[in-house]
Amino acid sequence: MRSILALAGKDLKLLYRDRFGLFWVAAFPLLMALFFGSIFSSNDGGSRALKVAYIGTGDSARVASFRDQLASSSALLVQTMPLDSAQGLVAAGKLVAYIHYTDTSTGAFGMFGADRPSLEVGMDPARKAEAGYLKGLISQAYFSRMQDAMKPETFRLVLDQQLSSIDSSADLSGEQKGYLKGFLGQLDGYLSTFDAGDSGRARAGSPFSEPDMEFKDVAVARPGPRSSWEITFPQSLQWALIGVAAAFAVSLVMERTRGTFMRLRLAPINRLQILAGKGLACFVASVSSAVLLLSIGVFIFGVRISSPLGIVAAVLSAAFCFVGIMMFISVLGKTEQAVGGAGWAMLLVMSMTGGGMIPLMAMPSWFAGLSNFSPVKWSVLAMEGAIWRGFGWGQMAMPLGILLGLGAVGLAIGTIVLSRTDG
Amino acid sequence: MIRVSDLQKRFGQIVAVNGVTFEVAKGEIFGLLGPNGAGKSTTINMLVGALKPDGGEVSIGGNGTPMRASVRRQIGSAPQALALYDELTGDENATFYGKLYGLGGRHLRERVEGVLGLVGLLDRRKSRVSSYSGGMKRRLNLACAMVHDPPLLMLDEPTVGVDPQSRNLIFDRIEQLKMEGRTVVYTTHYMEEAERLCDRIAIMDKGQILAQDTLEGLLAQYGGRAVVTANLETSPPPTLVMPGQLEGDLLRFESDRPVQEVARLTTEGLRFRTLRIDRPDLEGVFLNLTGRSLRD
Numbered sequence: 001m002r003s004i005l006a007l008a009g010k011d012l013k014l015l016y017r018d019r020f021g022l023f024w025v026a027a028f029p030l031l032m033a034l035f036f037g038s039i040f041s042s043n044d045g046g047s048r049a050l051k052v053a054y055i056g057t058g059d060s061a062r063v064a065s066f067r068d069q070l071a072s073s074s075a076l077l078v079q080t081m082p083l084d085s086a087q088g089l090v091a092a093g094k095l096v097a098y099i100h101y102t103d104t105s106t107g108a109f110g111m112f113g114a115d116r117p118s119l120e121v122g123m124d125p126a127r128k129a130e131a132g133y134l135k136g137l138i139s140q141a142y143f144s145r146m147q148d149a150m151k152p153e154t155f156r157l158v159l160d161q162q163l164s165s166i167d168s169s170a171d172l173s174g175e176q177k178g179y180l181k182g183f184l185g186q187l188d189g190y191l192s193t194f195d196a197g198d199s200g201r202a203r204a205g206s207p208f209s210e211p212d213m214e215f216k217d218v219a220v221a222r223p224g225p226r227s228s229w230e231i232t233f234p235q236s237l238q239w240a241l242i243g244v245a246a247a248f249a250v251s252l253v254m255e256r257t258r259g260t261f262m263r264l265r266l267a268p269i270n271r272l273q274i275l276a277g278k279g280l281a282c283f284v285a286s287v288s289s290a291v292l293l294l295s296i297g298v299f300i301f302g303v304r305i306s307s308p309l310g311i312v313a314a315v316l317s318a319a320f321c322f323v324g325i326m327m328f329i330s331v332l333g334k335t336e337q338a339v340g341g342a343g344w345a346m347l348l349v350m351s352m353t354g355g356g357m358i359p360l361m362a363m364p365s366w367f368a369g370l371s372n373f374s375p376v377k378w379s380v381l382a383m384e385g386a387i388w389r390g391f392g393w394g395q396m397a398m399p400l401g402i403l404l405g406l407g408a409v410g411l412a413i414g415t416i417v418l419s420r421t422d423g
Numbered sequence: 424m425i426r427v428s429d430l431q432k433r434f435g436q437i438v439a440v441n442g443v444t445f446e447v448a449k450g451e452i453f454g455l456l457g458p459n460g461a462g463k464s465t466t467i468n469m470l471v472g473a474l475k476p477d478g479g480e481v482s483i484g485g486n487g488t489p490m491r492a493s494v495r496r497q498i499g500s501a502p503q504a505l506a507l508y509d510e511l512t513g514d515e516n517a518t519f520y521g522k523l524y525g526l527g528g529r530h531l532r533e534r535v536e537g538v539l540g541l542v543g544l545l546d547r548r549k550s551r552v553s554s555y556s557g558g559m560k561r562r563l564n565l566a567c568a569m570v571h572d573p574p575l576l577m578l579d580e581p582t583v584g585v586d587p588q589s590r591n592l593i594f595d596r597i598e599q600l601k602m603e604g605r606t607v608v609y610t611t612h613y614m615e616e617a618e619r620l621c622d623r624i625a626i627m628d629k630g631q632i633l634a635q636d637t638l639e640g641l642l643a644q645y646g647g648r649a650v651v652t653a654n655l656e657t658s659p660p661p662t663l664v665m666p667g668q669l670e671g672d673l674l675r676f677e678s679d680r681p682v683q684e685v686a687r688l689t690t691e692g693l694r695f696r697t698l699r700i701d702r703p704d705l706e707g708v709f710l711n712l713t714g715r716s717l718r719d
Binding site: 002003006007010013014017018258259260262263264265266267268269270 | 471472473492493495496498500502504505506507508510511515519520522523524525527567
């Protein structure tokens with residue numbers, strides 16, 4: 001085992017010192033993810049607004065007024081629809097949330113007593129960040145509707161003006177003036193309770209307290225990718241794996257052409273240990289590249305991994321598969337040029353047919369059958385399954401099994417051919 | 424230490440090694456001398472276990488075939504192709520090969536420092552091999568072969584393409600290794616190297632050993648007689664018995680004792696304007712054995 005670790009350590013050191021090789025392994029895949037992610041992001045209709053459904057119950061004027069207030073926010077795309085339709089679309093992942101506004105109060109503003117408006121917000125409980133953001137937007141809409149009219153200082157100025165004008169009014173009878181003075185005087189007294197800073201009970205029924213807002217969980221059956229990055233990062237991972245496989249396939253043939261492979265065989269280790277060392281280095285480099293790219297995706301671009309264990313299994317299986325592919329490619333020729341050329345050609349075809357360049361969902365249907373022969377397809381599927389497709393272990397079993405199987409076949413072919421070609 | 428009997432190796436229709444047999448004693452430097460394509464490297468590759476013989480046997484140190492890992496552990500091999508990693512430093516190359524032979528920790532560090540010092544590369548140990556000269560790479564190639572302190576060294580043309588300074592350093596180190604009691608098998612197509620370093624020499628050509636013996640034995644058996652060539656200053660006295668044919672003033676003759684013969688001629692009144700004595704050497708041995716020059 002020590003010899004295998006020494007061999008792997010040597011290969012990783014050589015890869016680290018090859019700046020050009022590192023570019024293909026780490027920088028190029030990241031650039032691909034950023035490039036295509038940006039393109040797809042800008043095609044989302046030019047807006048990153050939250051798509052929500054609106055359902056109003058009660059006083060039609062106030063329901064419409066609140067809807068208009070919500071729609072005036074550039075952060076929201078509001079569609080009015082029945083509650084059951086809204087729930088269905090949220091469950092299907094087509095909408096971020098539904099907002100059900102109920103206002104059955106009878107008062108002028110409908111907000112001074114116990115029958116204040118209520119809000120029900122239904123959304124995927126996993127979307128915690130959006131939930132907080134949405135709550136803020138709803139509160140903003142709720143308050144902005146009345147804030148100008150109901151600011152205590154503004155309202156008391158109006159009251160003062162009205163009280164002073166009552167006496168001089170010629171249109172009002174004495175009785176009417178008495179009632180109005182009494183009413184406005186009581187309203188003035190009501191507003192003074194807020195001046196005194198009496199919180200708690202007094203505020204509970206005030207128009208300035210937060211709306212009654214209840215969040216309801218909506219089970220999302222098929223969430224879909226939450227952003228373009230969740231499509232492009234799994235794709236870019238394939239480029240990292242391809243880059244590592246190509247680099248190590250060429251390095252293996254370089255060992256043979258430059259005589260170091262022969263020298264390794266003179267050491268008291270067997271051929272399998274030599275190949276295991278090379279394979280281990282390729283595996284570690286593949287996993288490291290994947291971890292780096294996923295970390296960037298998660299921490300910078302908000303890619304959310306729905307199954308952490310699933311992504312670990314996907315990355316390890318894909319890395320193993322590409323170690324096998326590397327071993328197979330390394331015996332496709334006897335020179336660096338031959339292996340490099342044949343290897344890249346083969347890997348590019350795998351990538352094109354497997355959805356490593358353009359997502360398979362954007363390809364014609366007949367292409368799906370062809371893509372089944374590409375390990376890239378299964379690698380992308382396994383990673384998407386763990387990131388946004390919401391695959392369970394049963395659904396993950398097939399892509400993981402295919403990746404492991406292809407890796408084993410590649411390893412076997414490469415090892416057998418290498419054994420024969422080098423005596 | 425090494426016993427090789429009736430070794431055979433073919434590459435397709437080409438017979439690379441055909442019935443090679445020899446033995447090397449412990450502490451001996453044994454040379455395989457021959458032109459390019461003679462089968463020296465193929466032979467040494469079978470000795471180190473890199474190639475499997477088609478026929479015959481190789482036994483190392485009484486432990487058997489070098490195809491076994493335990494036998495290869497006793498062998499240090501410096502292949503003709505520089506088997507080094509250019510993007511690693513000299514220190515890292517030697518350390519890596521040491522690890523493959525099971526060395527580790529402080530012992531490995533001491534061995535690496537020791538062998539790099541031995542080949543004069545301590546001051547460049549932290550430089551990448553890509554910045555080394557050809558001679559430095561050859562010396563590092565030798566250091567990597569010695570890092571695990573093997574009792575047996577197989578050196579395949581270790582001075583190809585090196586500068587005179589590096590060549591002399593390599594010679595000195597090989598002589599030092601012999602003084603330490605190590606056994607060395609050394610292939611070369613330079614007769615001067617074989618003459619200087621080897622206790623016994625096998626002359627190889629076309630996959631076969633044509634002759635093997637000490638330098639003196641080979642010269643005596645196959646080197647022929649010394650050749651004396653001289654331009655005379657004066658005509659020889661009429662009574663003088665000439666040892667060879669005289670053409671004008673040019674005298675040429677062969678002799679087993681050339682110095683004594685020239686001394687006799689001088690005593691008897693012969694005067695030379697120029698005088699040259701060509702003693703037999705390995706070039707002559709090869710010429711006599713094959714009818715071709717080593718450099719052909």
